[in-house]
Amino acid sequence: RDIVVRFRKNEPERSNVPNMTDITFGVVGKDYVLMASDTTIARSIFKMKNNQNKIRTLDNHILMAWNGPVADSINFSDYIERNLELYRFRNHSSLSVHAGAYYIRNELATAIRSRSPYQVNILLGGVDKNGPALYFMDYLGSIMKVNTGIQGYAQHMTYSLMDKQWHEDMSLEEGIALIKDCIAEMKKRFLISFDDTTFQIVDKDGVRVLDNP
Amino acid sequence: GHLFQVEYAQEAVKKGSTAVGVKGNGVVVLAVEKKSVPKLQEERTVRKICLLDDHVVMAFAGLTADARILVNRARVECQSHKLTVEDPVTLEYITRFIASLKQKYTQSNGRRPFGASCLIAGFDPDSTPHLYVTDPSGTYTEWLANATGRSAKTVREFLEKQYSTDSVATLDLCVKLAVRALLEVVQSGAKNVEVAIMEDKKSMRILDIESLEKIVSEIEKEKEEEAEKKKPKK
Numbered sequence: 001r002d003i004v005v006r007f008r009k010n011e012p013e014r015s016n017v018p019n020m021t022d023i024t025f026g027v028v029g030k031d032y033v034l035m036a037s038d039t040t041i042a043r044s045i046f047k048m049k050n051n052q053n054k055i056r057t058l059d060n061h062i063l064m065a066w067n068g069p070v071a072d073s074i075n076f077s078d079y080i081e082r083n084l085e086l087y088r089f090r091n092h093s094s095l096s097v098h099a100g101a102y103y104i105r106n107e108l109a110t111a112i113r114s115r116s117p118y119q120v121n122i123l124l125g126g127v128d129k130n131g132p133a134l135y136f137m138d139y140l141g142s143i144m145k146v147n148t149g150i151q152g153y154a155q156h157m158t159y160s161l162m163d164k165q166w167h168e169d170m171s172l173e174e175g176i177a178l179i180k181d182c183i184a185e186m187k188k189r190f191l192i193s194f195d196d197t198t199f200q201i202v203d204k205d206g207v208r209v210l211d212n213p
Numbered sequence: 214g215h216l217f218q219v220e221y222a223q224e225a226v227k228k229g230s231t232a233v234g235v236k237g238n239g240v241v242v243l244a245v246e247k248k249s250v251p252k253l254q255e256e257r258t259v260r261k262i263c264l265l266d267d268h269v270v271m272a273f274a275g276l277t278a279d280a281r282i283l284v285n286r287a288r289v290e291c292q293s294h295k296l297t298v299e300d301p302v303t304l305e306y307i308t309r310f311i312a313s314l315k316q317k318y319t320q321s322n323g324r325r326p327f328g329a330s331c332l333i334a335g336f337d338p339d340s341t342p343h344l345y346v347t348d349p350s351g352t353y354t355e356w357l358a359n360a361t362g363r364s365a366k367t368v369r370e371f372l373e374k375q376y377s378t379d380s381v382a383t384l385d386l387c388v389k390l391a392v393r394a395l396l397e398v399v400q401s402g403a404k405n406v407e408v409a410i411m412e413d414k415k416s417m418r419i420l421d422i423e424s425l426e427k428i429v430s431e432i433e434k435e436k437e438e439e440a441e442k443k444k445p446k447k
Binding site: 083 | 289
């Protein structure tokens, strides 16, 4: 296959379900997609790192938040990032958000049917000429276009909150407030504590980090 | 001894349209001859300057189809390299890759060498500029300025006379030298030349037609002034 090479050794046996303790939110607003995630990496009972960015920027105009074990997530994210860049050089233009989402889904769907599946759930957000779009993907290769996306255990605690507060054409302030409410709910009720979160936004000007949302 | 297939490939390169590369102060410029297209043909489907990565650009002379394969393999290799070592390729690495690929095809049975000579230009991650030339035999060399394709010898001799640190001290001077060198063998006119400019940490720029026309007319004027000086005074 004429795609970028990746280096895979023999996989150790492990369960297929990615860990659910990563917290990631995505919200579609008026002309932007806002994403936030926690920044903690756990290793058995320890918090190994608390400033990990779990939201990757692909090709300068797509945000991809990953959930799952760091190994698979980073491997998969790197692989996707390189292949999207290769597409850009070959075709003199970037892949659209929709096409990118389905490309990623295809990779996950192929992997789950192979001897070495990826344990990673994805929230993909981007803005192109069709407007803002958010896609929810999981390690089995499912894909859903959503207005509010949540991954992990956070789904159990914040979907109803999102349902109540989300509405069409939200301004940036409303979007930030919505996600902040969700984060507050998690801090209150979720067993696993987390300190910092990172907020990133993609709009027609591209991707940027919100330092003080 | 002679490897005829390699020599035939080099002949194919000599028939291709000219490409010139000039390394200047903080800039590398590639200029290629744009063959005039038939009236009904879409001009932009003929692409002689190819971006391999954000910091590497390539021009070639010779068989376009052969060069296309090389460009594709080089693009994949640029990304593979970044995937495995998290660093963009250096110019030398990607040139060595392309040259090794060319060499393989001079030594396997059932294959013929690539009939294309490549000018590979850009900046390393440590901001040093480089210009490399590869040849169908699989050799590669680094140059301050060089040309391949039709009448490359004439262009190279011109560059040998004209190239100096002063003559490429600024971006504009470097571009002017590259265009001037190319115009030695190409029919004069901005529409026959395509120029790509590579600067450190900036994306590749193709010079627009207005700037190109301005440069060409400046060159014409300079040529006339030099011709006037050479005329014997009565």
